Amino acid sequence: MLTQYGFILILSAFAFIVPASAVVMGWLLGPKRPDAIKTSTYESGVETIGDTWVQFRAQYYLIGLIFLIFDVEVIFLFPIALAYSQLSLFAVISAITFVLILLLGLLLEWRKGALEWN
Amino acid sequence: MEQWSESLFNLLGGLGLPQEVSTIIALAVGALVLASVAPVLALVLIWITRKVISRMQDRIGPNRIGPFGLLQTVADALKLLSKEDIRPANADFLSYALAPILSVFGVILTVAVVAIAPGWIGADLNIGVLYLVALGSIGIMAALMAGWSSNNKYALLAGFRVVAQLLSYEIPMVLAMLGPVLWVGSMRLGLITEAQSLNIFGFNLGLGWFVILMPGMALIYLISALAESEQTPFDLLEAESELIAGFHIEYSGMKFAMFFLAQFLNTFFLGAIGVMLFFGGWQGPFVDQLPILGVFYFLIKAFAFYVLVMWIKGTFPRVRVDQMMSFAWKVLVPLVLSLILWQMLAMKLFGPVWLQYVAVLAGNVIAIGIVVNVLTSHFKQEQVRTKRAFGPKSLIGTMQPYAGD
């Protein structure tokens, strides 16, 4: 089994080299004439006003959090799926309860409006 | 070890090299072959994209350079190579340079678990399906890095929206992948592909595809894969009118090309994985007798999927970002979770396999039917509401005769 991961390690080395060499070739072969206007920040042709900050919108963080919760749920569902043939009906009912509790959480989020406007 | 690495290993061992060195060389040869698939594949994919989209728009597409315009992409790549590598001032150099490379890196690594023919898979990992999902996280990190390091607030905003889209559709995608895993009882992609054979009197017809068993799961996977690879109808970040050009505003030349390379390859590989999970991968008639036929079947199915995605791209309009997010969380996640629950119940409650089969299929069809009904009635009501809001309040001033109703 470890040879499989060795293969992936070697493949990752190549997978890094292929785009890196393309980028380096692009940097080598292109002209290099930086000037103040080319390197300034793009803002539809207008000068930038103010610092680069973004207004805090709680939606992004909430979506990330809901994703985290469901990600953890998925991590638990996969081993259960693998062990499925050896499980009793009671075990399956408990797994279904687990999923239902988290579906309840999603319903709660929906009703409280956490899934709106993004 | 897989078949190909075993045979290479024995070949090299016969030359008298020590065991570890021959293992490494065998694996390195395989890795080199797989890694070099990516640029060649990208050429073919970009050509297919341009031809299909242009035919849909009633024009011919590239046909000057090379026969049928096949070398057009090479010309474009050469042009992009010669562009100046503009680096914006105040950009964080390391993450700015690393982001496109990491994008492509994450996508090329998916090749390792793709099963082209019986026994011909890079590495049949025990956690094959989850490995694919883990590679998606690299793409998410790359998008965040690109958005932040460009030192441009539009790039940052666009980066956030891309990440929100990727996160939202990852859950339905992973749960749709859980369907075949649950049915087969293993996460190994090679095993899942092998399980889709249809054995009649000992002869493998190779048509026992999971899409016939769980069409709902396949549909959800298709939609989520479209969203994960940022294709229409979910490609609002490529749209020129939205936030200029997304998080690759400040990228030019080869780095810009890398992001697009990553997107094309991602679309193809997600399609290839969908083919492996739901459409039988290399399974097809007579594949036991002639294994090389498996490669043929797999490539046909994968490219058919890609053409389907391009067809959808040329046909449908885009969805708004809030529609996209609510569709993911309010429709897809509850739907796919209920499909999984029903499948779990059906697999335990019913004894004979054919009965489980029928139950799962019925459950899928009924669930999709219910969702489609609810959605159409919801949208019809919305249509009626907006028509009422914008319709003429009185007939004075309009020149049309009252047409009844």
Add this chain to the structure above:
Amino acid sequence: MIEQLNQLIEQLLIQTAPTVPSIQQVVFVMLAIPAAAAALMVVLARNLFHSALALVGTLFAIAGIYVLLEAEFLAVSQILVYVGAISTLITFAIMLTRGMMYGATSPLNRQAGTAIMIMVLLFAVLSGLVASMPWPENLVALETFSWGIFSNRITGEAIIASLGQKFLTTYLVPFELMAVLLLVSLAGAILLARDRQ
């Protein structure tokens, strides 16, 4: 005293006689050094975003070490949950907080002295623990090295299947309680987000 020292050095030299390191040792070193370096960068980087990126690097390297220990499911769940979800949340939090974007935050504060003392103590405890464990010298000894945990080793997919089974039989109550815990955290997040608006 000097004789004892000589004997000690001789013993050390015999024990660490140069042998060709096995592939696993090489890969371990290849993973552990970047893990440690990235962890150092998390703490010492001036720019907060660089710290977040270094954290991602550390987590990837640790996942690689898990793979080396043949705990592949643990590795992939580390990448899925930690890198995919938690690092994204941390990065969101960093990016959405005004004033954190630009570098030049000092990694030290007034309690640097106490921190160093605690660090040295912790390192002494950990290295003492590691050194005093009766590590088995070879694979044969590993098979018979039993704390009751390794007595029946299973490999590959069976590990993940037994994990799934244990969730629903031996550890069922913590499993369901964890679902409730996740539900509570969801509710808490909504509460916090709404207060801000």
